[in-house]
Amino acid sequence: MGLDSDTQRWAQQIGQKIREHRKAQGLTLDGLSRISGATVPTLSHIERGTRDVKLSTLVGLAKALRMEFPVLLAASGSVDTEQSTPTVDGYDLDDD
Amino acid sequence: MGLDSDTQRWAQQIGQKIREHRKAQGLTLDGLSRISGATVPTLSHIERGTRDVKLSTLVGLAKALRMEFPVLLAASGSVDTEQSTPTVDGYDLDDD
DNA sequence: CGTTATTTTATCATTAGGGGTAAAATGCAT
DNA sequence: ATGCATTTTACCCCTAATGATAAAATAACG
Numbered sequence: 001m002g003l004d005s006d007t008q009r010w011a012q013q014i015g016q017k018i019r020e021h022r023k024a025q026g027l028t029l030d031g032l033s034r035i036s037g038a039t040v041p042t043l044s045h046i047e048r049g050t051r052d053v054k055l056s057t058l059v060g061l062a063k064a065l066r067m068e069f070p071v072l073l074a075a076s077g078s079v080d081t082e083q084s085t086p087t088v089d090g091y092d093l094d095d096d
Numbered sequence: 097m098g099l100d101s102d103t104q105r106w107a108q109q110i111g112q113k114i115r116e117h118r119k120a121q122g123l124t125l126d127g128l129s130r131i132s133g134a135t136v137p138t139l140s141h142i143e144r145g146t147r148d149v150k151l152s153t154l155v156g157l158a159k160a161l162r163m164e165f166p167v168l169l170a171a172s173g174s175v176d177t178e179q180s181t182p183t184v185d186g187y188d189l190d191d192d
Numbered sequence: 193c194g195t196t197a198t199t200t201t202a203t204c205a206t207t208a209g210g211g212g213t214a215a216a217a218t219g220c221a222t
Numbered sequence: 223a224t225g226c227a228t229t230t231t232a233c234c235c236c237t238a239a240t241g242a243t244a245a246a247a248t249a250a251c252g
Contacts, residue, residue, distance in 0.1 A: 003152060006155050006156075006159060007155045007156075014151075019172045028236075030197090030198075037241095038240080038242055039240070039243095040241055041199095041243090043199095044200055044201085045200090045239090048200085052209095052239070054101065054106060054149070054240085055106060055110075055148055055150075055154075056099060056103040056148045057240080059100075059106055060100075063102060069106060070166065070169040073169060090219080095249085121224095124228060125228070125229065126229095135212070135213095136229080137210085137213090137230080137231080137232090138209080139229095140229060140230055141209095141210090141231095143229095144230085147208090148209070150239080
């Protein structure tokens with residue numbers, strides 16, 4: 001449960017970054033869940049920075065969101081694109 | 097055990113970076129173990145990229161090595177300082 | 193307002209990270 | 223070569239991350 005304060009700050013920073021990019025691509029947690037493989041509850045925790053996430057999980061999310069992994073640690077600024085289309089090219093969001 | 101190839105590449109990249117910085121400060125695995133809290137076997141695994149390391153562990157190692165956390169993900173180049181003194185200022189390497 | 197979509201929280205099972213310890217392997221001196 | 227330091231590997235144990243699922247809370251609509 002208790003993440004130390006340093007880790008907590010980074011977890012929140014990373015989570016915020018993920019949420020920014022997810023929304024910038026018009027994805028819901030469910031949408032990101034399908035293309036990343038991570039479950040919706042897990043994504044919720046990670047985006048809020050309440051989990052001591054593993055490297056593989058972060059790498060997978062970066063890939064699903066088509067971003068370079070190191071960008072996850074960059075200072076959280078505005079992600080340029082604002083779009084609402086619930087579809088990201090290259091991914092098929094049909095039911096399983 | 098099986099890290100996917102993307103994660104494995106990053107794990108190795110990060111591990112290499114940690115080892116570079118550790119040696120640049122003249123620290124052994126045992127020395128880094130004492131100031132970071134991570135055990136020697138854990139450090140060995142992480143430096144070789146054979147573990148799906150958790151965020152808190154990486155944050156702790158970055159702090160122990162006095163480097164900015166994002167630097168861990170930077171391309172592994174030469175770490176400037178080459179020194180052999182087994183002491184890093186600010187840390188006390190006496191027995192427990 | 194109610195209805196639906198989305199997110200958060202909770203519970204259970206599985207799995208692997210990391211501590212602790214010890215042994216084996218490697219390196220590095222003399 | 224023999225020793226000593228360092229690293230790697232192999233266990234056992236405990237805890238927490240994650241998947242799966244369901245329910246509760248919140249948001250976004252009409």
